[in-house]
Amino acid sequence: MSGQIKNILLVGVGGQGILLASEILSEAAMLAGFDVKKSEIHGMSQRGGSVVSHVRYGTEVFSPIVPEGEGDILFGFELMETCRSLPLLKPSGTVVANDLQISPPSVLMGQELYPEGLVERIKAQFTDFLLVDGQKIAADSGNVKAANTVLLGAVSKRLSIAEEFWMKALEKMVPAKALEVNKRAFRMGREF
Amino acid sequence: MKEILSGNEAIARGAYEAGCLVACAYPGTPSTEILENTIKYKEIDSSWAPNEKVALEVAIGASFGGGRALCTMKHVGVNVAADPLFTLSYTGVRGGLVLVAADDPEMHSSQNEQDSRNYARFAKVPMLEPSDSRECKEFTRLGFELSEQYDSPVMLRSSTRISHGKSLVELGQRVTDLPLPKLEKNPSKLVMLPGNARVRHPLVEQNLINLSKAAASLPFNRLELRDTSIGIITAGICYQYVREVLPNASTLKLGMVYPLPHDLIREFAAKVDTLYVIEELDPFIEDQVKAMGIPVIGKEIISLCGELTPGRLRTAFGLPQTAAAPAEKMPGRPPNMCPGCPHRGVFYALKQLRAYVTGDIGCYTLGFMPPLSAMDTCVCMGASIGMATGVTKVVAAEEKKKVVAVIGDSTFLHTGINGLMDMVYNNSPATVIILDNSITAMTGRQDNPASGFTLMDNPTHAVNIPLLCKAVGVKHIRIVNPLDLEETKRVIAEEMEHPEPSVIITNKPCVLIKREDVFQKGPVYAVDEERCTGCRACLKIGCPAIEWRAAGDGSRRGKASIDPLLCTGCDVCRQLCKFDVIGSKP
Numbered sequence: 001m002s003g004q005i006k007n008i009l010l011v012g013v014g015g016q017g018i019l020l021a022s023e024i025l026s027e028a029a030m031l032a033g034f035d036v037k038k039s040e041i042h043g044m045s046q047r048g049g050s051v052v053s054h055v056r057y058g059t060e061v062f063s064p065i066v067p068e069g070e071g072d073i074l075f076g077f078e079l080m081e082t083c084r085s086l087p088l089l090k091p092s093g094t095v096v097a098n099d100l101q102i103s104p105p106s107v108l109m110g111q112e113l114y115p116e117g118l119v120e121r122i123k124a125q126f127t128d129f130l131l132v133d134g135q136k137i138a139a140d141s142g143n144v145k146a147a148n149t150v151l152l153g154a155v156s157k158r159l160s161i162a163e164e165f166w167m168k169a170l171e172k173m174v175p176a177k178a179l180e181v182n183k184r185a186f187r188m189g190r191e192f
Numbered sequence: 193m194k195e196i197l198s199g200n201e202a203i204a205r206g207a208y209e210a211g212c213l214v215a216c217a218y219p220g221t222p223s224t225e226i227l228e229n230t231i232k233y234k235e236i237d238s239s240w241a242p243n244e245k246v247a248l249e250v251a252i253g254a255s256f257g258g259g260r261a262l263c264t265m266k267h268v269g270v271n272v273a274a275d276p277l278f279t280l281s282y283t284g285v286r287g288g289l290v291l292v293a294a295d296d297p298e299m300h301s302s303q304n305e306q307d308s309r310n311y312a313r314f315a316k317v318p319m320l321e322p323s324d325s326r327e328c329k330e331f332t333r334l335g336f337e338l339s340e341q342y343d344s345p346v347m348l349r350s351s352t353r354i355s356h357g358k359s360l361v362e363l364g365q366r367v368t369d370l371p372l373p374k375l376e377k378n379p380s381k382l383v384m385l386p387g388n389a390r391v392r393h394p395l396v397e398q399n400l401i402n403l404s405k406a407a408a409s410l411p412f413n414r415l416e417l418r419d420t421s422i423g424i425i426t427a428g429i430c431y432q433y434v435r436e437v438l439p440n441a442s443t444l445k446l447g448m449v450y451p452l453p454h455d456l457i458r459e460f461a462a463k464v465d466t467l468y469v470i471e472e473l474d475p476f477i478e479d480q481v482k483a484m485g486i487p488v489i490g491k492e493i494i495s496l497c498g499e500l501t502p503g504r505l506r507t508a509f510g511l512p513q514t515a516a517a518p519a520e521k522m523p524g525r526p527p528n529m530c531p532g533c534p535h536r537g538v539f540y541a542l543k544q545l546r547a548y549v550t551g552d553i554g555c556y557t558l559g560f561m562p563p564l565s566a567m568d569t570c571v572c573m574g575a576s577i578g579m580a581t582g583v584t585k586v587v588a589a590e591e592k593k594k595v596v597a598v599i600g601d602s603t604f605l606h607t608g609i610n611g612l613m614d615m616v617y618n619n620s621p622a623t624v625i626i627l628d629n630s631i632t633a634m635t636g637r638q639d640n641p642a643s644g645f646t647l648m649d650n651p652t653h654a655v656n657i658p659l660l661c662k663a664v665g666v667k668h669i670r671i672v673n674p675l676d677l678e679e680t681k682r683v684i685a686e687e688m689e690h691p692e693p694s695v696i697i698t699n700k701p702c703v704l705i706k707r708e709d710v711f712q713k714g715p716v717y718a719v720d721e722e723r724c725t726g727c728r729a730c731l732k733i734g735c736p737a738i739e740w741r742a743a744g745d746g747s748r749r750g751k752a753s754i755d756p757l758l759c760t761g762c763d764v765c766r767q768l769c770k771f772d773v774i775g776s777k778p
Contacts (some may be wrong), residue, residue, distance in 0.1 A: 038358040047527030063436040064357035068503035069516030110740030
């Protein structure tokens with residue numbers, strides 16, 4: 001059953017725009033004719049806590065959360081959060097991670113160090129690993145704030161959803177004045 | 193037309209399609225977004241009430257007036273609304289009334305994980321439980337019809353995974369042929385004096401028997417026969433996990449979890465070899481099935497605590513787990529007060545004063561977290577003040593002074609005001625700090641009776657909290673700027689000394705309020721890194737905008753730095769710096 005379902009996890013820190021990215025992804029999957037379910041915990045997310053959003057699509061989806069160890073793609077907006085969620089991914093899964101570190105409170109206060117060598121740790125376990133400098137590409141596309149869209153573009157290449165549906169989803173979800181920049185950012189991520 | 197809707201959006205849509213006229217609630221995760229979506233439908237009068245009890249009473253009034261009414265709350269909100277609920281089942285309704293209780297198994301954002309299904313049985317109210325957004329919409333819509341047909345309120349139980357999960361929903365039209373609300377007297381039904389209530393109670397019991405018998409023909413329960421060696425009775429989100437993990441098992445999917453369809457359960461039990469009940473939290477269905485004399489496996493394999501997941505269900509049935517990457521040990525990332533949050537200075541002062549802080553429910557509960565670590569109790573909405581009074585009744589005279597209750601504006605108006613009346617009435621020496629940030633912040637910035645705006649964003653009267661405290665009889669009322677650390681600490685210390693009730697009210701708004709005239713970001717601050725001595729004093733408030741940069745030589749030395757994108761210019765860190773190296777950027 002789960003063989004036909006695509007399981008995507010979007011993880012990061014509250015305030016990074018993870019929910020919007022997962023909305024765009026779900027919308028694109030629906031437009032492409034799939035059944036879609038999505039689940040996440042908000043509530044505390046606005047206060048800088050960890051955020052995990054699950055998106056599943058296919059012919060018929062039951063559970064809205066990705067069964068543990070069956071994630072196809074882990075889409076990480078922040079390195080530590082990406083590593084934290086690796087156990088949700090299947091061994092042959094794909095990691096697309098933003099090359100960004102956001103210090104948690106214990107690190108900000110100097111009680112702990114931000115863990116080192118995270119990129120190497122991911123590389124050692126997952127051969128299909130793409131590290132994207134979302135911030136830099138977004139800046140090149142003309143808007144630093146479009147980093148999420150860059151990452152979404154990079155993820156989109158691994159999914160069986162045609163570009164037209166992504167564009168339609170962006171048109172629906174992104175405010176008109178930011179649309180062109182976001183479309184450009186998406187295409188740059190897709191070409192990465 | 194199909195749309196991807198969250199369970200909460202779908203419940204709002206269901207209410208709209210059912211011709212609902214009134215929606216009333218007090219915000220609470222995971223239920224809050226229902227009312228934030230009913231406001232999209234101008235046909236529905238949507239409003240925040242000061243608490244869940246009032247919210248339900250408003251909905252009851254709307255129903256008695258002849259309109260369909262929706263009332264929503266989180267699971268613990270039902271405790272507050274329980275008083276009207278338990279008698280509402282006796283009066284029944286005029287316009288259909290649907291009460292949504294959103295449970296939070298796993299306590300993602302709650303202080304307990306009580307199972308609301310027990311309320312359905314306890315209050316003698318039918319309960320529906322949807323398993324996805326499509327059913328959220330359909331069951332809400334049908335819930336109003338059921339409510340009128342059976343002359344009873346109908347509860348709809350959601351959970352975090354249902355309310356905040358999204359799935360596809362086919363949208364329908366709003367019904368238009370409902371009778372127009374108008375006053376209609378019916379005191380023998382609506383005035384619950386003993387004489388009337390004694391007549392109503394047997395009707396309630398008969399109603400539930402009738403509904404249980406009719407359940408097989410209602411569109412809520414569904415018998416799905418597949419491989420009959422395993423039969424599973426399940427409901428809500430658990431149904432989805434069962435289908436995911438045990439796709440070949442036969443299922444009796446219950447959409448109405450109270451009253452149970454006894455005939456359907458017997459029919460299903462007779463058709464399968466081994467019968468299971470898969471449900472989160474309490475053995476609510478299981479106990480009733482066992483009481484019918486049917487052997488069933490349930491809590492032997494499914495935990496009473498926390499939420500179910502596909503992996504946990506797999507373990508329960510002894511199925512192999514998928515091999516996955518080992519968990520990496522990472523520093524935690526707990527939620528934190530925002531940069532510039534006006535609560536921070538108050539907790540810093542309370543910690544310095546070594547106060548015993550009875551806490552309450554809101555963003556400020558995060559004052560419990562290090563480095564502030566200045567909250568000693570937290571039980572439920574509004575409890576801080578009563579608890580403070582209680583503590584002072586038993587401890588020695590010197591310790592009484594240490595007792596300080598902290599409570600937010602919204603929580604104070606929810607149920608804290610009653611505690612304050614008691615405090616004055618019975619002369620408690622404790623101190624109360626009302627952290628007035630002009631909004632219900634934790635659930636995502638909802639307006640409340642003191643914020644000056646309604647849910648529909650119309651300007652309205654704002655409760656004058658100091659005057660309210662004065663009317664209650666508090667003699668010592670002080671207003672402080674919580675961003676001024678010295679003043680805050682001094683005022684709290686003075687009020688703690690008084691042997692009678694005092695109230696301190698902080699006057700800075702939440703930094704997340706979007707209205708331009710409320711919160712304004714000040715000039716961004718910076719650390720003069722040349723002169724920073726690395727004393728770490730500024731780290732004691734735990735502001736996410738301040739980062740410790742280690743010297744990198746293995747020593748404990750380093751310097752503080754301020755993230756200009758996060759800093760709001762609240763000035764609190766500057767007051768902590770003894771070396772005067774923090775200041776606003778020119």
